[in-house]
Amino acid sequence: MSGLFKTVVMSAVIHQRQFLNPEALKALQRRKLERLVAFARKRSPFFRDLYRNVPERGFALEDLPPVTKRMMLESFDSYVTDPRLTLRDLRRFVTDPANIGKRYLGYVAYHTSGTCGEPAVIVHDERSFGSMRSVHMARGLGHRFRLSATFRRLREPLRIAAVVMDGGLFPGFCGFFYAPRWAGLISDIRIFSLRDPLDRLVSRLEEFRPHVLTGYPSIVAQLAQERLAGRAKILQGTPDDLVACLGESLTAGARSLITKAFPCPLSNVYGAGECMVIAQSCGVCGCSACRSRPDSGKANVMHVNDDMAVFEIVDDEGRPVPPGVRGSKAYVTNLANRVQPFIRYEITDVTSRVEGECSCGRGLPLIGEVTGRTDDPLSVAGRDGGDVLIQPYWLMVPLIGFDEIRDWQVRQTRRNELTVSLVFAPGRRVETPVVEEALRGSLRQSNVDAPLEFHVEAVEAIPADPVTGKIRRIWSAIETS
Numbered sequence: 001m002s003g004l005f006k007t008v009v010m011s012a013v014i015h016q017r018q019f020l021n022p023e024a025l026k027a028l029q030r031r032k033l034e035r036l037v038a039f040a041r042k043r044s045p046f047f048r049d050l051y052r053n054v055p056e057r058g059f060a061l062e063d064l065p066p067v068t069k070r071m072m073l074e075s076f077d078s079y080v081t082d083p084r085l086t087l088r089d090l091r092r093f094v095t096d097p098a099n100i101g102k103r104y105l106g107y108v109a110y111h112t113s114g115t116c117g118e119p120a121v122i123v124h125d126e127r128s129f130g131s132m133r134s135v136h137m138a139r140g141l142g143h144r145f146r147l148s149a150t151f152r153r154l155r156e157p158l159r160i161a162a163v164v165m166d167g168g169l170f171p172g173f174c175g176f177f178y179a180p181r182w183a184g185l186i187s188d189i190r191i192f193s194l195r196d197p198l199d200r201l202v203s204r205l206e207e208f209r210p211h212v213l214t215g216y217p218s219i220v221a222q223l224a225q226e227r228l229a230g231r232a233k234i235l236q237g238t239p240d241d242l243v244a245c246l247g248e249s250l251t252a253g254a255r256s257l258i259t260k261a262f263p264c265p266l267s268n269v270y271g272a273g274e275c276m277v278i279a280q281s282c283g284v285c286g287c288s289a290c291r292s293r294p295d296s297g298k299a300n301v302m303h304v305n306d307d308m309a310v311f312e313i314v315d316d317e318g319r320p321v322p323p324g325v326r327g328s329k330a331y332v333t334n335l336a337n338r339v340q341p342f343i344r345y346e347i348t349d350v351t352s353r354v355e356g357e358c359s360c361g362r363g364l365p366l367i368g369e370v371t372g373r374t375d376d377p378l379s380v381a382g383r384d385g386g387d388v389l390i391q392p393y394w395l396m397v398p399l400i401g402f403d404e405i406r407d408w409q410v411r412q413t414r415r416n417e418l419t420v421s422l423v424f425a426p427g428r429r430v431e432t433p434v435v436e437e438a439l440r441g442s443l444r445q446s447n448v449d450a451p452l453e454f455h456v457e458a459v460e461a462i463p464a465d466p467v468t469g470k471i472r473r474i475w476s477a478i479e480t481s
């Protein structure tokens, strides 16, 4: 109960803090950054060396050299601030589904999907994970967890349905699965598997009767489609109803479908495995300012959590871009995580600053739509000739489960032919039939019933897309009708 009390109070503080003026928020951000940098220098040999020419005091943000995922992974054992952690042991831990529900030396650990590059291994200390939870409660879910609502929640817990990729230690899954015990007093968080066929997923959701439906926009949009077609009765119009999208960019198409199907606010949370709540949309808190906005909960701008993270939108050379101009990547600093410091850490998401103040009164700066984080499902022909969709996760999960595979790509080369390119770790290999069977097994489990041909090949490296400069993990090289 004390954990619940602490988090509710912290959530109340975090809720109030977003209405501070921008200068006060920047000052708070600066204080937290200085503390984090000092800690990283003291405890991480990697950062001590990286910052050897950076003054101890009065440094500018740009004085801190950016860090890439490759740098972090290559120096992992000296990068983290707890010397007991090693990449080898952690990788083994996070790729073994038997560890779901367990902590590693007291830390929550998971791996990112690797849809935007090599999978990263992430560890969170309790402080980092707890603050993520509070931000989500206070800002992503709005009034549903306000202090005044807590007593009501004790009588009727908020039912939250999280439709995420399960079966492994993935960020979205862990964010919900590792809820503390007290969370059960005020909320009933139920995880639904993305791997379930749609009709089974719908009937399980109908049975649960959630107030909050949360998940990747692609699956929420599919559920919206089902609702519009009269095949799903999800979210039946209570004042607590909310749809919260996370984990992928919310495209204009998905947004319009979701807002059409669900008569409730839509919250969009933007985060990365390295920093789970970078920004979120407003218009969900239920205050009069939000309610009076004509585009309440629908606008695709988000408030950056300046008090929890530093988010810089930069060009190819790492220089900040002016408001309104899309950057080509971003640097994120997670101000809460001490065990694995992410300071000016490069992520490949693309977005732009939006100038001006939001009518909701929050002092947190605005960004526009975030792109570069989604893989489209592949459309193949089913046994009856009809279209069958393969969600990227179903192909991704078995591949990232192999320790031996360092990098990979799946290309649809013909309607029902998939070419799987694999980069093996030095001196290691997985036989083709083993890879193929893992992929077929995952598709069977996801009820994909289509005759498919796989071509598995070993390659030296996965080339980046010449247009975007990014590696696309799963994509179709054919024109689909």
Ligand SMILES: [Zn+2]
Residues within 6 Å of the ligand: 282, 283, 303, 358, 359, 360, 361, 362
């Ligand atoms: Zn706002």
